[in-house]
Amino acid sequence: MARLELSNVSKSYGAFDAITDVSLAIEDGEFAVFVGPSGCGKSTLLRLIAGLDPISDGAIRIGPDDVTRRPAGTRSVAMVFQSYALYPHMSVYDNIAFPLQMERRSKGDIRQQVEKAAGTVQLSTRLKDKPSKLSGGQRQRVAIARAIVRKPKIFLMDEPLSNLDAALRIEMRTELTQLHKELGATMVYVTHDQLEAMTMADRIVVLNGGRVEQVGKPMDLYHKPVNRFVAGFIGSPPMNMLRSKVKAIESEYYSFEAAGIGTIVIDGLAKRLKVGEEVVLGIRPEFLAPHPAGSEPLVKIGVVPRSVERLGAQTIIHSAIEGQNFTCVFAGDQAVEPGRDLNVYCDAANIHVFDAAGTTVGRN
Amino acid sequence: MALQNSTSRPIKTVSFHQTWSAYAFLAPALVILFLSLLLPAVATLLMSFTDVSFLKPTNFIGFDNYIKLFNDTRFQQAVGNTIHYTVGVTFPTMVLGLLAAVALNQNVPGRIAFRTIFYLPVLTSLIAAAVVWAYVYEPYAGPLNGVLTRVGLPPQPWLQNPSLAMNSLIIMAIWRDFGTAMIIYLAGLQDIPNDLYEAARLDGAKGKDIFLRITVPMLSSVTFYLLIILIVQTFQVFGAIYVMTQGGPLGSTETVVYQMYQTAFGYTEFGYSAAMSTILFLTILVFSIIGTRIMRRKDA
Numbered sequence: 001m002a003r004l005e006l007s008n009v010s011k012s013y014g015a016f017d018a019i020t021d022v023s024l025a026i027e028d029g030e031f032a033v034f035v036g037p038s039g040c041g042k043s044t045l046l047r048l049i050a051g052l053d054p055i056s057d058g059a060i061r062i063g064p065d066d067v068t069r070r071p072a073g074t075r076s077v078a079m080v081f082q083s084y085a086l087y088p089h090m091s092v093y094d095n096i097a098f099p100l101q102m103e104r105r106s107k108g109d110i111r112q113q114v115e116k117a118a119g120t121v122q123l124s125t126r127l128k129d130k131p132s133k134l135s136g137g138q139r140q141r142v143a144i145a146r147a148i149v150r151k152p153k154i155f156l157m158d159e160p161l162s163n164l165d166a167a168l169r170i171e172m173r174t175e176l177t178q179l180h181k182e183l184g185a186t187m188v189y190v191t192h193d194q195l196e197a198m199t200m201a202d203r204i205v206v207l208n209g210g211r212v213e214q215v216g217k218p219m220d221l222y223h224k225p226v227n228r229f230v231a232g233f234i235g236s237p238p239m240n241m242l243r244s245k246v247k248a249i250e251s252e253y254y255s256f257e258a259a260g261i262g263t264i265v266i267d268g269l270a271k272r273l274k275v276g277e278e279v280v281l282g283i284r285p286e287f288l289a290p291h292p293a294g295s296e297p298l299v300k301i302g303v304v305p306r307s308v309e310r311l312g313a314q315t316i317i318h319s320a321i322e323g324q325n326f327t328c329v330f331a332g333d334q335a336v337e338p339g340r341d342l343n344v345y346c347d348a349a350n351i352h353v354f355d356a357a358g359t360t361v362g363r364n
Numbered sequence: 365m366a367l368q369n370s371t372s373r374p375i376k377t378v379s380f381h382q383t384w385s386a387y388a389f390l391a392p393a394l395v396i397l398f399l400s401l402l403l404p405a406v407a408t409l410l411m412s413f414t415d416v417s418f419l420k421p422t423n424f425i426g427f428d429n430y431i432k433l434f435n436d437t438r439f440q441q442a443v444g445n446t447i448h449y450t451v452g453v454t455f456p457t458m459v460l461g462l463l464a465a466v467a468l469n470q471n472v473p474g475r476i477a478f479r480t481i482f483y484l485p486v487l488t489s490l491i492a493a494a495v496v497w498a499y500v501y502e503p504y505a506g507p508l509n510g511v512l513t514r515v516g517l518p519p520q521p522w523l524q525n526p527s528l529a530m531n532s533l534i535i536m537a538i539w540r541d542f543g544t545a546m547i548i549y550l551a552g553l554q555d556i557p558n559d560l561y562e563a564a565r566l567d568g569a570k571g572k573d574i575f576l577r578i579t580v581p582m583l584s585s586v587t588f589y590l591l592i593i594l595i596v597q598t599f600q601v602f603g604a605i606y607v608m609t610q611g612g613p614l615g616s617t618e619t620v621v622y623q624m625y626q627t628a629f630g631y632t633e634f635g636y637s638a639a640m641s642t643i644l645f646l647t648i649l650v651f652s653i654i655g656t657r658i659m660r661r662k663d664a
C-alpha cells in the first residue's frame with residue numbers, strides 16, 4: 001500500500017496533447033476515481049501510472065520511490081483492464097498464478113496464494129475452467145484475483161464494470177467497495193459513469209481534455225463544483241443551465257435577467273459582477289419543487305412539461321426553456337400533466353452562478 | 365483460417381425453389397470439381413485393382429497391387445525418404461517462420477523490406493528455383509562450394525552424395541517455404557490482442573516468458589494449421605526432385621510421388637502406381653481429418 005503522487009505529468013502523441021500538466025496526490029488506502037467524458041485521457045493517465053506508456057514530462061512517485069523511468073511490471077502496480085485481458089489459453093488457476101510464476105515463487109506458495117485470492121472473489125470452484133467458460137462477472141473476478149494475488153502497492157482499474165449488465169454492475173460496485181475496505185489498498189478507478197464515481201469514490205478526479213478540472217469528495221463536487229463543466233458532469237439528470245445577464249445590483253442582491261424566465265434575484269455572491277455581464281445560472285433538477293418552500297429569496301419558474309415520468313419515488317418532468325432542456329425532479333409521486341403550465345420553485349441559495357469563462361462565482 | 369469453417373448450424377427448412385436455384389448456381393463449380401477431382405480419383409481407385417499397362421491386356425487382380433506394395437523394399441525406401449523430407453522441411457520451416465514473424469512484427473527499421481525478401485522465394489517458379497539451386501549445388505563451379513573452398517573447407521558433392529542429397533533438397537525447400545510460414549504467423553500475431561501483452565508485462569513477464577507463455581500458445585491453432593498444410597505439401601514433393609536429382613543418387617531422394625511417376629510413366633505399371641497413389645491419398649486424408657478435428661476442438 002502506498003501513496004501515489006503525480007507532478008506536472010504530461011503526455012503527447014505527436015502534436016496531440018493527451019494529458020496536460022496533471023498534478024495530484026492519492027493518499028495511502030484511498031479509493032480515487034478518475035471520471036470524465038470519452039477521450040478525456042482517463043485511460044492514458046492510468047497507462048502512464050502503470051508504465052505501459054512513457055510519460056512526456058513530469059514525475060510519478062509511488063510511496064517513497066520515483067518510478068517515472070521504471071518499466072511496467074517493476075512498479076508494484078496491478079491493473080484490471082476493461083477487456084479483462086485474461087489469458088484465454090490458461091485456466092483460471094494459471095491466470096491468477098501467472099504473476100507469481102513470473103516471480104519464480106515455489107509451487108506450494110503459489111497454490112496457497114491463488115486459492116486465497118480465488119476465495120476472496122468467490123471463484124474457488126472454477127479454478128480448472130478456461131476463461132471462455134465463465135460469465136462476464138466471473139471473468140471480471142478472475143482479473144481482480146490476478147491483481148490481488150500480487151499484493152501491489154496500487155490497484156488500477158480501467159472501466160472494469162463497463163462490459164457487465166446493469167444489475168451485475170451494481171452488484172460488483174458494492175463488491176469492489178467491500179474489497180477495497182478489506183484490502184485497505186490504494187485504488188485508482190476509471191469510469192465515465194458519474195454515478196459509479198459518486199457511489200464508490202473517496203475522492204473524485206474530474207478530467208476534461210487531458211486536464212484536471214476538479215479534485216474532491218463526491219459531495220464537494222456535487223455541492224461546490226468549481227466550474228460549469230464539473231457542475232454539468234456530476235449529477236444525474238444533469239444540472240439545468242440558463243443563459244442570463246446581470247440586470248441590476250442592489251447592495252448584496254443581484255438581479256439576473258434569465259432568457260425565457262424573467263428576473264431571478266440571488267444574494268451573497270462573493271465575486272463582484274458588472275451590470276450587463278453574461279453569466280450562466282445552474283439549477284439542479286432535484287432542487288426544484290412544485291410548491292414554494294425554503295428560505296427567501298425564492299425563485300419561481302414557469303415551465304410547460306413536455307413529458308412526465310412518474311416513477312413513484314420520484315416524478316421527472318422534461319421541458320425546455322429557450323431551446324435548452326430543463327428538467328425537474330420532484331420527490332414522491334406528483335400528478336403533473338404534460339402540456340399544462342406549471343410553476344416550479346427553487347431556493348435562490350441553491351442556484352449556481354458561472355461567469356462568462358465558466359468559472360463558478362462563489363458565495364459568501 | 366481456411367480450415368475452421370462450418371460448425372453445425374440448425375437445419376432450416378428451405379423451399380424447393382430456393383434449393384433448386386442454389387444447386388443451379390453451384391452447378392458449374394460442381395461439374396468442374398467432378399471432372400477434375402472426383403472422376404480421376406475414382407478412376408485411380410479402380411485402376412489400383414487392375415494390372416493395367418501398355419504391354420499386356422488388363423486384368424482385375426483384386427488387392428494384389430497392395431499386397432505387393434507392402435512387401436516392396438523400394439517402396440519402403442521411398443516412404444522412408446518421404447518421411448525424412450517431410451520432417452526435415454516442416455519443423456525448421458515452422459521454427460524459422462515463427463522467429464522471422466516475431467522479429468518482423470516489431471517496429472524494427474526495414475521490416476517491410478525484410479518481409480518482402482523473405483517472401484520472394486515463395487513467389488518464384490518452382491522449376492526456375494530448382495534450376496538455380498542445382499547450379500548453386502554444382503560440385504565444381506557452384507557458388508556454394510566456391511564459398512567453402514574460400515574459407516578453407518572441403519567442397520561437397522551436394523546432390524551426388526547419397527547421404528547429402530536429400531538434405532540439400534530439404535534446405536532448398538525450407539528456403540522456399542519459410543516465407544509462407546512467416547506470413548501466416550504474422551497474420552496470427554496480429555490477431556493476438558495487445559492487452560494480453562500489456563497484462564503480461566504488468567504481471568512481470570519478460571521477453572522469453574512472454575514468447576513462451578503468451579505468443580506461442582496463442583498461435584497454437586495457426587501452428588496446427590501450418591503443420592498440416594506443410595505435411596500435406598511435403599508428402600507430395602515432386603518438381604524439385606524431378607529437376608535436381610531424378611530420385612538419385614542410389615534412390616536416396618526417391619519419394620513416394622516420384623516413385624509413383626516412375627512406376628507409371630517409366631515402367632508403365634499404371635495399376636501398381638495407382639495403388640501407391642491411393643495409399644498416399646488415404647494418408648493425406650488422415651492428416652487432414654486430424655488437422656480439422658484439432659482445430660475444431662480448439663475453437664470450441
Ligand SMILES: Nc1ncnc2c1ncn2[C@@H]1O[C@H](COP(=O)(O)OP(=O)(O)OP(=O)(O)O)[C@@H](O)[C@H]1O
Pocket residue numbers: 013016018036037038039040041042043044045192
Ligand atoms: N496511442 C495513441 N496515439 C495517439 N493518440 C492516442 C493514443 N492513445 C490515446 N490517444 C488519444 O488520447 C486521447 C485520450 O485517450 P484515452 O484513451 O485516454 O481516453 P479515455 O478518457 O480513456 O476515453 P474512453 O472513456 O473512451 O475510454 C484520445 O483523444 C485518444 O485519441
Ligand SMILES: [Mg+2]
Pocket residue numbers: 042043044158
Ligand atoms: Mg478509456
